[in-house]
Amino acid sequence: MSRSELQPAAPVAATIYRGESVENTHLAHVVVVDADGRLLYSFGDAARITLARSAAKPAQALAVLETGALEHCGFDEADLALMCASHSSEPRHIERTRAMLAKAQASEADLRCGGHPPLSDAVYVDWIRRGFTPTGVCSNCSGKHAGMLAGARSIGAALAGYELPAHPLQVRVKQTVASVCDLPDDGVQWAIDGCNLPTPAFPLDRLARLFAKLAAAQDRHEAGAAATPPRTAALARIYRAMTSYPELVGGEGRFCTLLMRAFGGALVGKVGADGSYAIGVRASRQTARLGAKGALGIALKIEDGNAAALYAVTAQLLAVLDIGTPEQRATLDGFHAPKRLNTMGVEIGRMDFSIELAAHR
Structure with missing residues (x-):
């Protein structure tokens, strides 16, 4: 059966x-x-x-938080909220992502998420009117990615490849997600999300x-x-x-x-x-x-x-x-x-x- x-x-x-x-x-x-x-x-x-x-983002953010990244990079509670976000790509979201990258001594070029049409119809109309082309900081998951870069920085790991399953940070994320859900490590299945990070099932x-x-x-x-x-x-x-x-x-x-x-x-x-x-x-x-x-x-x-x-x-x-x-x-x-x-x-x-x-x- x-x-x-x-x-x-x-x-x-x-x-x-x-x-x-x-x-x-x-x-x-x-x-x-x-x-x-x-x-x-x-x-x-x-x-x-x-x-x-993206409903798993609080668990992924927990893994970053437990590296000490917020203190190491000077992130505040609003930055932590953006790490858990599926945001609408409004100016406040994009500007905060850029500020987080600067605090983590990273750049938009380090982001491994891409631009896409926004989740907000109002933002989309504005982008079309202006002929705006979205980049990585405009991704609805950009806060999560900026947080991941900060986590990699905090544990002394390379920023390059932070999105890959075998990266030391993602190994921590996998262990944290399983643990906080009261599952063994092999009790969680993993795939690749739309934003290019591992996503749990x-x-x-x-x-x-x-x-x-x-x-x-x-x-x-x-x-x-x-x-x-x-x-x-x-x-x-x-x-x-x-x-x-x-x-x-x-x-x-x-x-x-x-x-x-x-x-x-x-x-x-x-x-x-x-x-x-x-x-x-x-x-x-x-x-x-x-x-x-x-x-x-x-x-x-x-x-x-x-x-x-x-x-x-x-x-x-x-x-x-x-x-x-x-x-x-x-x-x-x-x-x-x-x-x-x-x-x-x-x-x-x-x-x-x-x-x-x-x-x-």
Whole structure:
């Protein structure tokens, strides 16, 4: 029997109607865990091997942080936020990348990511109007790459080849990602991301566990817990950087930015290309009501990689789990329930959700 035959089938999470006819269905997997890694709820296959893509950036940033690179190169919390970003290539993102490179005594020529059309439509229109050609600093992953160069500098490794799997820095990254996800080194599969760095694949519940750990670390930091382990302190620092500078993690009008702004530090969220998303929710009455011991981690994967469906389902999950207030969740209405209009402004359809979480408590 093949591996695919052993794995649970992906159920339909969202259906798009044009009139009363089904136009598209979007299959998905969802997992909810607590800070101890206990499986609380699932939809589909909680163990679905998932390329986390940019949702793994906090774990990659952790590896850089643990080299001492931020202190060595004089990076601040905003720089750390950009290391975790899939940014919109706005001027503030590009300028900060350049400043980070200068602090790391590196140049744009050292970057092994390339330019591409921006994630922001407004930025794209501006670039077209100006005839602008994007280069490496304009990559939505440029902050991660600048951080990797700083990490290589910090451990005394060559800058050249920092993106290669066998480079000493990437060896550290691989070990850190596996460790923080509570997996053996060989429990993580690796491929090459769109930005040219190694990208991990692991069970979906481990992505949820990573984000639960981020939120739990911040809970411990704010509680002033004595003798906080260095890794916990580092995870809390990443949490604070992302939630303090959400405009650097995404950009104007982007889902991640709107989400973290609306919740004011109560949760952290990060998108991954081709249909993955993860959220870490700090401990509260709401997380306790859901059966969590401490913080909560949520991860999902849309099987067809559709970004619009991903954001809609993520927003729906917040409503299903009753995370935050209705007012906070309403900030995401443009992603959750956008009007489906044709070119004449006529409403032509809708999206319905069919997410029934199975409880594992």
